[in-house]
Structure formats: C-alpha cells, structure tokens
Amino acid sequence: MQLDFFKYQGTGNDFVILDNRDGKFNDLSTSQIHFICDRRFGIGGDGLMLLNEKPGYDFEMKYYNADGRESSMCGNGGRCLVKFAYHKGIVRTTYRFTAVDGPHDAEIDEHGIVRLRMQDVKEVKHVNGDLVLNTGSPHYIKTVSDLMHYDVVSKGREIRYSHAFEPGGINVNFVENLTDDEILVRTYERGVEDETLSCGTGVTACAIVNYHNEFGFNEVLVSTRGGKLSVEFDRNSDGSFSNVWLCGPAEKVFNGTVTLPV
Numbered sequence: 001m002q003l004d005f006f007k008y009q010g011t012g013n014d015f016v017i018l019d020n021r022d023g024k025f026n027d028l029s030t031s032q033i034h035f036i037c038d039r040r041f042g043i044g045g046d047g048l049m050l051l052n053e054k055p056g057y058d059f060e061m062k063y064y065n066a067d068g069r070e071s072s073m074c075g076n077g078g079r080c081l082v083k084f085a086y087h088k089g090i091v092r093t094t095y096r097f098t099a100v101d102g103p104h105d106a107e108i109d110e111h112g113i114v115r116l117r118m119q120d121v122k123e124v125k126h127v128n129g130d131l132v133l134n135t136g137s138p139h140y141i142k143t144v145s146d147l148m149h150y151d152v153v154s155k156g157r158e159i160r161y162s163h164a165f166e167p168g169g170i171n172v173n174f175v176e177n178l179t180d181d182e183i184l185v186r187t188y189e190r191g192v193e194d195e196t197l198s199c200g201t202g203v204t205a206c207a208i209v210n211y212h213n214e215f216g217f218n219e220v221l222v223s224t225r226g227g228k229l230s231v232e233f234d235r236n237s238d239g240s241f242s243n244v245w246l247c248g249p250a251e252k253v254f255n256g257t258v259t260l261p262v
Contacts, residue, residue, distance in 0.1 A: 001260045005036070005043060007253040008084055010076035010114075012197025012226020014253065016043050017084050020050040020062070030068035032260050037066035043258055046189070046196050047074060049081050051088070054098055059085055061099040065191025073101040073136025075200020075246045079114040082106040083250040101136040114250045118204050121241040127164065131209050135244070139205035140165075140172045147176035147184050152195045156188025173202045180212050182221040197226030200246050207231035208241050 003025065006017045016036050018025050035042045047065050054060035061081050065071040082095055086108055095106040105117040118135055125132045131141040140159055144150050156172040159165070169190040176184040185206045187199035207220035208231070215235050222229045229248035233241050 001262070002257055003260060004255070004257050006084060006255040007043065007045065008080035008250060009226075009253055010079050010198065010200065010250040011224055011229055011248055013074075013076035013080075013199060014045045015074075015077050015080050016045040016048045017081065018048070018050050019088060021053045021059075023052075025050060028260075032068075033064045034066065034068035035261055036258070037064075037068070043256075046192050047071065047077055049074075049077055049084075051081060051085060057098050057103070058090055058092060058095050059097045061097055061104075063100065065189075067191050067193070069191060070100070071191050072138070073099050073119070073201055075116060075118060075136065075204055076198055076248075076250070077200070078104060078106070079116050079200065079246065079248065079250040082108065082114050082116065083112075083252070087252065099136075112249065112251075113247060115245050115247045116200075118201070118244040118246055120244060121205075121208055123239065124209055132170070133205050133208065135201045135204040135208070137201040138165075138168075138170045139202050140170045141175060141206055141209055142173070143175050143177070145176060147174055147186055150174055150186070152186045152188055156195065157193070160188060160190050171199065171202055173199070173206050175206045175210065177210065178223070181219065182223065183207065183210050184223045186225065195225075198224040198229070200229070203229050204231050204244060204246050208233060208244070211235050 037045045050062035052060035107115045159172045160169045172188040187202040203222045211218045219232045233244040
C-alpha cells in the first residue's frame with residue numbers, strides 16, 4: 001500500500017500527517033502506524049495525525065503516538081495540523097476543529113505563528129510534593145535545578161511507569177524557573193517512551209502552574225530543546241484556569257510517498 005504523506009514540526013515536536021478527508025486511511029493498523037513513525041525503517045515522527053472531515057467543524061484531528069496507539073490531545077500536533085489545513089486550502093480567520101478532548105479554536109497570525117486554544121483546567125493536584133494536571137493529556141510536573149544536565153529519560157520513565165499512575169501512565173515534565181515569567185521545560189512523553197524536543201500539552205501544564213499574576217491574565221514564556229513557545233491564560237479566583245492559548249511556530253518539513261508493509 002502506498003500513501004502520500006506530509007511531515008511537519010512545531011518546536012522540534014515532529015509529526016507525519018495524512019489527508020484523510022476521503023476516509024482512505026481509516027483502516028491503518030497499529031503496526032503500520034508504528035512503522036510510519038519509526039525513525040530507522042519508516043518516515044520518523046513523534047506521532048501520526050489524520051486530517052478528517054467532521055460536520056459542523058473545519059476538520060477533525062485524529063492523533064496516534066509513535067507506538068501506533070491512539071492518544072490523548074497533542075498541543076504541538078494540533079498547531080501543526082492547523083498549518084497543514086491552511087496549506088491544503090482550508091483558510092479561516094478562526095479555525096474550529098474537534099479532537100479527542102473536544103472542540104478547539106485556532107488562529108494563524110501574519111508571521112505564521114499558530115495560536116491554539118486548549119481546554120480549561122479545573123484543578124491542579126499535589127502528588128508527592130509535585131503537581132499533576134490535565135491539559136487534554138495528563139501531566140506530572142517536577143521543578144528541578146540545572147535542568148539541561150538532568151537525567152530526564154530515566155527519571156521520567158520511573159514516574160511514568162509508577163504504580164500511582166497505572167494503567168495508562170502519565171507524561172512527565174521537569175521545569176526550571178529562569179525568570180518571573182520564563183521557564184525551561186523538558187518532557188518525557190508516554191507513547192513515544194522517550195524525551196521529545198517539545199510537548200505542547202506539557203508546556204501548557206508547566207506554564208499554568210508557574211503563573212506570575214495572582215489572578216487574571218498571565219503570559220508565560222517557555223523554552224524547550226526544540227524552541228520557544230508562549231502560553232496565555234486567565235487564572236481564576238476558584239483555582240481554575242481558562243482562556244488557555246498555546247502559541248508558537250509550526251512548519252512543513254517535507255512531503256513524499258511511502259510503501260507500507262501489509
């Protein structure tokens with residue numbers, strides 16, 4: 001089976017994208033998706049996304065992790081899929097699409113930066129002295145020092161597979177505060193089972209718990225190994241967070257054709 005694919009990246013978080021508006025890729029198997037994302041034998045990517053038709057929306061986002069399994073929301077993936085939709089002729093002032101965690105809005109500014117509205121966050125939990133919250137995907141957040149020399153993979157894997165988060169596991173983020181409004185983030189992602197250069201839902205989670213304005217509007221700048229993002233949100237008096245926007249670049253890398261194993 002041959003398929004035409006497109007490769008996009010958002011701050012180094014890279015994805016293979018298929019235009020599935022005619023439904024021809026609905027029956028891809030877990031092993032085929034894993035092959036597509038394999039960096040040695042396939043195309044290579046942190047995940048695979050399908051651009052689907054969806055009545056009442058500009059499109060539907062279907063996301064699979066590199067292990068071939070359907071995943072929870074991916075923020076950088078959502079931003080890349082919006083840019084892909086634009087390149088495919090779906091041009092809007094404000095996009096409205098749906099993903100596994102519900103509806104999302106998005107915009108592309110004059111500089112090509114994609115702003116993606118994330119889900120509201122109702123609560124932040126304290127676990128073993130660290131923080132846990134859901135931004136469309138579940139995230140564990142641990143503040144450390146000297147983050148660029150921290151063993152993210154082994155420490156992240158230990159938490160991801162810990163008994164407390166069975167059976168699905170959790171994404172694990174390590175954060176270092178750089179200034180009052182800028183943080184450094186590194187993330188171990190479940191499904192990829194490794195550190196990724198950037199994780200949109202993880203960046204969003206880390207920014208939310210590092211607010212600098214007690215209430216009202218916040219903007220937190222986030223550095224990752226793959227580049228810089230910003231997260232805008234309102235912190236409410238009841239401890240919830242709303243109007244959450246993940247903002248950053250999303251770029252096409254290349255496109256081509258690949259033959260899938262049967």
